[in-house]
Amino acid sequence: MEKFTKLSGVAAPMPLVNIDTDMIIPKQFLKTIQRSGLGKNLFDEMRYTTEGQEIPDFVLNKPAYRNAQIIVAGENFGCGSSREHAPWALLDFGIRCVISTSFADIFYNNCFKNGILPIVLPQEEVDKLMDDAQRGANAVVTVDLESQTITGPDGGTITFEVDAFRKHCLMNGLDDIGLTLEKSAAIEVFEAQAAQSRPWV
């Protein structure tokens, strides 16, 4: 997993609430057996016509946002299915950070496993960043995970909360499985006890 430390980039505004995983990456693109290559189909049905032509009004098709690395979104972003193809598609497009007032649990979790930082902020701060994002390519937003701050184009700074363990993993690009395998002894002890107390499992 690629580390996440500090990111400066353009933020794309997506004020719609309940942006679900079927919108982020429609089901026909889940048939891959790889993690990469999904960026071109990110938000596919909002981004392209049925003939595959770009829809000019869609935010990521606008010149200002074609290289966006941050999305500022309406509440409950990522609701719906558990498909990790959603963060894979965001990452493959180049999005490393999503900011909203709330996220669906599974999506939120999946982001951290892929080097994407989801940030939860109060409504008024999301509104402020949404305004900044509307200003397009000249409005660079800087997200610093170390200091847990977001700096807007006008220099104003917002702080955000993030779980310490997840922050540590993200900043160091750590593999969860490797960390858990360090606790193999504890897993073995648990299994031995469970074999006695719940042998039917």
Add this chain to the structure above:
Amino acid sequence: MTGKTLYDKIWDAHLVHEAEDGTSLLYIDRHLVHEVTSPQAFEGLRMTGRKVHAPDKTIAVPDHNVPTTAGREDPANMTEDSRIQVAALDTNAKEFGIHYYPVSDIRQGIVHIVGPEQGWTLPGMTVVCGDSHTATHGAFGALAHGIGTSEVEHVLATQTLIQRKGKNMKVEITGNLLPGVTAKDITLSVIGHTGTAGGTGYVIEYCGEAIRALSMEGRMTVCNMAIEGGARAGLIAPDEKTYEYVKGRPHAPKGAQWEAALAWWKTLYSDDDAQWDKVVTIRGEDIAPVVTWGTSPEDVLPITAVVPAPEEFTGGKVDAAKRSLDYMGLKPGTRLQDVEIDTVFIGSCTNGRIEDLRAAAAILKGKKIAVKRAMVVPGSGLVRAQAEAEGLADIFKEAGFEWRLAGCSMCLAMNPDQLAPGERCAATSNRNFEGRQGRGGRTHLMSPAMAAAAAVTGRLTDVREMM
């Protein structure tokens, strides 16, 4: 010391390690696997030289991609990308030595129907699957939730999951349901009440007289859609109905182990003095047969209502409602019962069990469909066989329904069963998102009986008028 909730008890029984900051390692008793969210996880094991830690606790079945028409064992009847995913699961199941129900096996079906049917899902277990509808298994008093592919790989490699404990939410449905009201109406009404983010961060325990009165099938329908309310897991405390359902299933405990299991299962309930972070109470008598009108499962209204206007909402929901109505091709003020339907889909992990087929067949008996197409997709090969033995298949076929083979089918359109743009469907599945059943397809969620009623009249229909 205060009492514990059912969630607390299952959590504590599976805690391998807890760090000071609350990051916990939870042991997983059952890991269900399907073909869409697992290939990259198995590939990850291969690349790192890791093995499946507990192959005996890992069960795989292809369901999302498989066609539901005859001749599907022939790979030529699948699109190439679907064929590759199903073939990858075949290979991975063999290579890593996990339990497997291939397409050719009568026990194949939707993973969340196969698990309980085969007795893999038992009370007090932790169950995960790379699928958000894993919440279904909570009907047995199991802590069951969906995970992403990285977590699938983590569970395969370690049989544990890194978690932080969620909050406790109690959803109580008091009293009795009125005639025509089903488990689906309960679960949709709860989402209508709390919103799709109302359960985020919580594990829901459903309780109350109306929940107790439900069959195991009905309880699975309720828990299935916990995720649509934002909760990763929904639970119902086990009782005599649970034990009765589980007993004798192929992988349920037997003999002395059954007795030992039963003794523990009987301790699995929330203590009277347990602490709840949130409580929602709904009177069973207040729940009507409902349908969805929009593109979020929270867009729920009684069938007797009219399509709402965006101005009736607040905040970001105003624009979302405008977008939904435009997508759904509906005008505010239209009576829901006047909305004409093209297609009816009965099936899915929400409503593809035998009781669901019985409820639909009871409405359809001796009638004909008035829609362009209608299909029934049993949730498993065994559900299908039972429905045939009970004569339900004949009722469906005589009414004009297509009688399909088991799979996820039109619930998510990753297989040939899809809606065309603008096609309007009465569906017993769980998501009405834009494009969910096919690009441009319009989905109205409802119970199997309501879907059957819509099939007969060709419009959204109050099933109570047909009872």
